[in-house]
Amino acid sequence: MPNYFLRNGLMLACICSLTACSGFFDKDNTPKPSPLVSFKQQIRPHLAWKTSTGNGAGSEYLKLSPSMNDHAIFTSSTKGTVTSTAKTNGRVNWQRNTGYMLTTGPGAGDGIVAIGSMHGNIVALDEANGNIRWTSSINGELIANPAVRNNRVIVKAMDGTVTALSTKDGHQLWTFKQSEPDLVLRGSSTPVIRDDVVIAGFANGNLASASLSSGQIRWVQQLATPEGAFAIERMIDIDADPVIYGHRIFAATYQGNIASLDWRGGRQLWSHKLSSYTGMTADDNAVFVTDAESNVWSFGNDSGLVNWRQTDLAARNISGPADMGRYVVVGDAEGYLHWLDKTSGKFAAREYLGGAILAKPLTDGQTMYVLSSSGTLAAYQLG
Secondary structure, three states, X not given: OOOEEEOOOOOHHHHHOOOOOHHHXXXXXXXXXXXXXXXXXXXXXXXXXXXXXXXXXOOOOOOOOOEEOOXXXXXXXXXXXXXXXXOOOOOEEEEEEOOOOEOOOOEEEOOEEEEEEOOOEEEEEEOOOOOEEEEEEXXXXXXXXXXXXXXXXEEEEOOOEEEEEEOOOOXXXXXEEOOOOOEEEOOOOOOEEXXXXXXXXXXXXXXXXXXXXXXXXXXXXXXXXXXXOOHHHHOOOOOOOOEEEOOEEEEEOOOEEEEXXXXXXXXEEEEEEEOOOOEXXXXXXXXXXXXXXXXXXXXXXXXXXXXXXXXOOOOOOOOOOXXXXXXXXXXXXXXXXXXXXXXXXXXXXXXXXXXOOOOOOEEEOOEEEEEOOOOEEEEEEOO
């Protein structure tokens, strides 16, 4: 279930008892997770290795999505620890305590691993040994992973401010801001960098493109329009990370739409009514997305038509889907991983890892890396 947050720091539940929106938060409104369905396993995923990377998100409802380079997986924990784990065997390369309460997963690139904190601190570590290269800070809480590429670290704060820092020493290069509503989901999408362009999604439902070198806005496209009488009904946050595939950007809003846009000009190619805050992935033929009710959808890349919808995971609080060859894989809040056939959406395999799996798994060829909220990192392979 999504976590709601007010920018003045008060929990939404505190004010709902004083307003007319009490019906939204009745305890018995929370749907029960769908029971696991029986099916004939089509494939047998192999657990290559499993290791602990620290306490993970602990009791905080944070994805803390991992990142990777050619040789390592990078993870973080709310207690301040950043860990580098070898892809080949799961051994810890290094582990560093930053001294901050971390609220983002790491962003890796250009030889550094960048991480953000609750109070706007950014720490850059050396990819090879974990030594701290530099620290910097901005005003505002950081939830989204930093994006690192082409000598820039891009961070997006909860108040809608996007800032570019130098990968060399952390000094600020440029900043721009979108005006955000007071009531937002407790989450934020990670900016995406391609060539000299950075794409960022905001809680006001806007997707923006800016120059990576200068921060100059190139275009802004509104993906959804707020609807409803109550603030909670008008939330249209872009919390699922946008995906650039070929000449398209795929992006989705909470209580709004999934849309395909031309990544250079922002022209909308198609859209479909859908509510998502978790994530998506794409291949040559389709884009796959998890919606707010924990259904998995497949849409045609070109047409936007629905190929299939898998509803048997409803209310299991599943992650965004990862691409694993002929399959997409999602994790759920009870610690299960589900492999779905890309062509039909039918279940192909299921494995139990344990711990809530909130972060979208990473894939690298035929290997998938999965992080649980308790800090367990595991690698699975097919074949």
